[in-house]
Amino acid sequence: MTGTRITDSRRATIAATALAVGALLVALSGCGAADMTKQSSPFAAAKGAKSVTLSVQSWVGAQANVAVATYLLEHEMDYRVDTVQVDEIPAWDALSQGRVDAILEDWGHADQEKRYVEEKKTITAGGDLGVTGHIGWFVPKYWADAHPDVTDWKNLNKYAGQLRTAESGGKGQLMDGSPSYVTNDKALVKNLKLNFDVVFAGSEAAQITQIQQFAKARKPFLTYWYEPQWLFNEVPMKEVALPAYTAKCGDKGIEDPKSVDCAYPSTPLQKYFNTEFTRTGGDAATFLKNFRWTKDDQNKVSAMIASQGLTADEAAERWVKQNPDIWKKWLPGRK
Amino acid sequence: MTATTADSAGTGTPRSAKDGAERLRAALLHRWPGKLLVLAVVAAVLVPVANAHWGSGLWPGALTVDVSRPLGDVSDWIIDNRDTHPLFLYFLGYLSNAVIIAVRAVYLLLLALGWTGVTAAATLVAWRVAGPRIALTALISFLVSGLLGMWVPTMQTLALMVVAVVVSAVVGAVLGLAGGLSDRLFRLLRPVLDTMQVLPAFAYLLPVVLVFGIGVPAALLATVVYAAPPMARLTALGLRGADAGVLEAVTSLGSTARQRLITARLPLARKEILLGLNQTIMMALSMAVIASLIGAAGLGDRVYQALASVDVGGALAAAVPIVLLAVVMDRTTAAAGARLGSEPSGPRAVRGRRGWALAVAVTAVVAVAGRLAGSTLWPNGATIAIARPVNDFKGWMVDHLYSGVPVVGGTADWAAHFTSWVLDPLRDGLTGLPWWGALLIVAALAWLIGTWQTALTAVLALCAIGVLGMWKPSMDTLSQVLAALAVTLVVGFGIGVLAAGSRRTEAVLRPVLDVMQTMPQFVYLIPVVALFAVGRAPAAAAAVVYALPAVIRITTQGLRQVDPAAVEAARSLGATRWQTLRQVQLPLARPALLLAVNQGVVLVLAVVIIGGLVGGGALGYDVVTGLATGDLAVGLVAGVAIVCLGLMLDRVTQPTERRTRKGA
Numbered sequence: 001m002t003g004t005r006i007t008d009s010r011r012a013t014i015a016a017t018a019l020a021v022g023a024l025l026v027a028l029s030g031c032g033a034a035d036m037t038k039q040s041s042p043f044a045a046a047k048g049a050k051s052v053t054l055s056v057q058s059w060v061g062a063q064a065n066v067a068v069a070t071y072l073l074e075h076e077m078d079y080r081v082d083t084v085q086v087d088e089i090p091a092w093d094a095l096s097q098g099r100v101d102a103i104l105e106d107w108g109h110a111d112q113e114k115r116y117v118e119e120k121k122t123i124t125a126g127g128d129l130g131v132t133g134h135i136g137w138f139v140p141k142y143w144a145d146a147h148p149d150v151t152d153w154k155n156l157n158k159y160a161g162q163l164r165t166a167e168s169g170g171k172g173q174l175m176d177g178s179p180s181y182v183t184n185d186k187a188l189v190k191n192l193k194l195n196f197d198v199v200f201a202g203s204e205a206a207q208i209t210q211i212q213q214f215a216k217a218r219k220p221f222l223t224y225w226y227e228p229q230w231l232f233n234e235v236p237m238k239e240v241a242l243p244a245y246t247a248k249c250g251d252k253g254i255e256d257p258k259s260v261d262c263a264y265p266s267t268p269l270q271k272y273f274n275t276e277f278t279r280t281g282g283d284a285a286t287f288l289k290n291f292r293w294t295k296d297d298q299n300k301v302s303a304m305i306a307s308q309g310l311t312a313d314e315a316a317e318r319w320v321k322q323n324p325d326i327w328k329k330w331l332p333g334r335k
Numbered sequence: 336m337t338a339t340t341a342d343s344a345g346t347g348t349p350r351s352a353k354d355g356a357e358r359l360r361a362a363l364l365h366r367w368p369g370k371l372l373v374l375a376v377v378a379a380v381l382v383p384v385a386n387a388h389w390g391s392g393l394w395p396g397a398l399t400v401d402v403s404r405p406l407g408d409v410s411d412w413i414i415d416n417r418d419t420h421p422l423f424l425y426f427l428g429y430l431s432n433a434v435i436i437a438v439r440a441v442y443l444l445l446l447a448l449g450w451t452g453v454t455a456a457a458t459l460v461a462w463r464v465a466g467p468r469i470a471l472t473a474l475i476s477f478l479v480s481g482l483l484g485m486w487v488p489t490m491q492t493l494a495l496m497v498v499a500v501v502v503s504a505v506v507g508a509v510l511g512l513a514g515g516l517s518d519r520l521f522r523l524l525r526p527v528l529d530t531m532q533v534l535p536a537f538a539y540l541l542p543v544v545l546v547f548g549i550g551v552p553a554a555l556l557a558t559v560v561y562a563a564p565p566m567a568r569l570t571a572l573g574l575r576g577a578d579a580g581v582l583e584a585v586t587s588l589g590s591t592a593r594q595r596l597i598t599a600r601l602p603l604a605r606k607e608i609l610l611g612l613n614q615t616i617m618m619a620l621s622m623a624v625i626a627s628l629i630g631a632a633g634l635g636d637r638v639y640q641a642l643a644s645v646d647v648g649g650a651l652a653a654a655v656p657i658v659l660l661a662v663v664m665d666r667t668t669a670a671a672g673a674r675l676g677s678e679p680s681g682p683r684a685v686r687g688r689r690g691w692a693l694a695v696a697v698t699a700v701v702a703v704a705g706r707l708a709g710s711t712l713w714p715n716g717a718t719i720a721i722a723r724p725v726n727d728f729k730g731w732m733v734d735h736l737y738s739g740v741p742v743v744g745g746t747a748d749w750a751a752h753f754t755s756w757v758l759d760p761l762r763d764g765l766t767g768l769p770w771w772g773a774l775l776i777v778a779a780l781a782w783l784i785g786t787w788q789t790a791l792t793a794v795l796a797l798c799a800i801g802v803l804g805m806w807k808p809s810m811d812t813l814s815q816v817l818a819a820l821a822v823t824l825v826v827g828f829g830i831g832v833l834a835a836g837s838r839r840t841e842a843v844l845r846p847v848l849d850v851m852q853t854m855p856q857f858v859y860l861i862p863v864v865a866l867f868a869v870g871r872a873p874a875a876a877a878a879v880v881y882a883l884p885a886v887i888r889i890t891t892q893g894l895r896q897v898d899p900a901a902v903e904a905a906r907s908l909g910a911t912r913w914q915t916l917r918q919v920q921l922p923l924a925r926p927a928l929l930l931a932v933n934q935g936v937v938l939v940l941a942v943v944i945i946g947g948l949v950g951g952g953a954l955g956y957d958v959v960t961g962l963a964t965g966d967l968a969v970g971l972v973a974g975v976a977i978v979c980l981g982l983m984l985d986r987v988t989q990p991t992e993r994r995t996r997k998g999a
Contacts, residue, residue: 082632083625199870205864
């Protein structure tokens, strides 16, 4: 019987420990309400380091921004930087919850801006990145040179046959990328009465890989694509002119996305910060607010990452070494 | 990894394979004409009515329900109330905080131990639990993770895994205990666990994200949902299977029910419980990468980020530690299970508690030594960059195989043929099939292979898809699953037969299959695009790679377990090897082969969906869209459709035999 007594007492100890741990957890989580807006990553600020969490989007341009910011924060300002890859809209959500501190490149999300910046005020606008983004339809230069009229949308139907693939069936293929990217292509194809099928590559990586394959075989293709983009250096492309963008058409598109029948607008890319971070982020917040560069700079870094096989960190280091006069202005207190 | 579940299910076969096959054949022979007749009668009555009312072709619009409005409202409500509503402030918020604190605690402990301490601890634990060979594997694995420059992400993944496995094991054990002790709970629990195992994890990422936001808590909870069922299943199985004689003896000694549980039933079920833990660990690890879609940091995130820049080498560098962690954990827990109850070995000084004390002491010494020698993080200089050579190799492969290879044609040509000769006709056929026709076929298949209950579940699942308005994309996904499954089965059975015939082939195959099973699917999504062009073909190719190991393993095992006497008898009658295989071994191994088909279906479906990331379209694309745009209406409906499709396919391919054997 002594045996059972020992197990009983041990069980009591286990229960007590469990209770103590539970109580500790409750105490640690701040007694009372658990604030869902203040939840940083468990890996942030390990060992008391000052740390920043940046959101990285899946395209390489966004990676270039983050790479350079990370490099400077770590090497010039002694921060530890964590990065999280998140899609665009969930990134807004993560930003409002404090899971990430900053988005460095946003392509325009009116709904999210209204909800978080204007109404909830959990996110604060961080100003221009300095780069203007443009979305459009592109064809490879080698093909456009042979058939100059392909760069006008009115002639696209003539070439549908050449653009057919196994995936697009009897129609021409218009290749789109990730579903998270801003796109009206399905509406455009329908409203412009084009004999095309929109095939979604599913991710930017898949789309780039496919474009590279087409280019290698010098095959014609038509793709949704955007600037700034490093791939233009590797595969030169020409834009297909769509009916010009007008404010009226843009407003109509916001009302009913299915009615869009004009080109995409050009978007000055924006930075956004977690509101709490703008208050308590100190030097890092000031630095990120000052961060502003050009399309060329971004493309240089992107190309090093994506086509020269450098790691993001190496690419950032190279750019930082070559362009001190640009980034020195961003550092707080040395303006 | 789910395949290991199958393996474990297969371990019960030797005894029952033969009579199982007999029973199955008897059942099929005697009942199927009757079942078909009943169905034919039902069809003759109902089809004209349905046809007159709603017409043929795709699922009738009159029978669909549009749930996008209410779902959109739910989503808005959650976002607007997440910071203020008591449900979040006093319950979910705590849950989320507890997860963060727990993961952080483990992570800080790992960092404090430093790379020397962690490596020593892992090696010594493996040595104590599983012996010197596996200890060496553990040592090498951790060193390789460091060499690849992945130390910090590996520790992040490890911290997440430790917490996820502990939570899954506790949840699973509690459920399993309940199911093991009470018959009623067991009956209730069984369909729930069955369903949880056919759900592709991809489908329920979105709701978790909406509630908890992107990040570790969401990732951890999704992992627990995925990883807890095997623990529950096997714990219940172990408790129910305890030797009646022993229990009788213990009862006769006058012990109470609780004492009986603790002194007899639980110890007797130790093997099953350990196996459950092993399965739970493997499934949790396989979730590590998928969870990176919703912001779980660590190795999975590195794989995902590398993919975004088409960096296969970088993805591989992060994937190798995942594979190694999986191998070490699998071997350690498997060896621990195998060694249970055997005599302790080795010199006295290292046995039992003394051995553990020694292990702790050595770890402490090594950790302190590492700290004194320098940083606790892996030294920056001591890494090997494998990314570039791997990318060069991929480039070479693509350059030479993509197209224009003499005689056989390039991979792009095969993919195009596969798309237009197999995928397209299948898709056209399935979408051209009248909706009631599809229901009838499913009912017939499920009923022939199972019971009327399984048939009903399958039909209802298919109806749910129609009602949700997802009929067409679901048929598209189904066509991809069927095409990939056909390839998987042809190749898998072929290799399985070869491996069953030769121990050497099997030994060579084993590490290859291990890697294929544990390698995160994201890693080969980009190479398959490079080889097969964007579209449904690369999704199918990736699915084949993923599902093949399970099919091969179950086939091999099934053939091996065929009664040697039967094979011998056939040989002595002068049967050739081919005849023996076709007329004796394959029929006798039928339950195993059916199980292989079933596992193939579940695994193929899981990857075909992820194929949405490389142009697979259909349901997978909708889930990705939902995740990427935070659109519950799109993502959740597609997710539910995937779940229904999974249920339907499982029931259509699930032999009743498996249920009775698994017993859980």
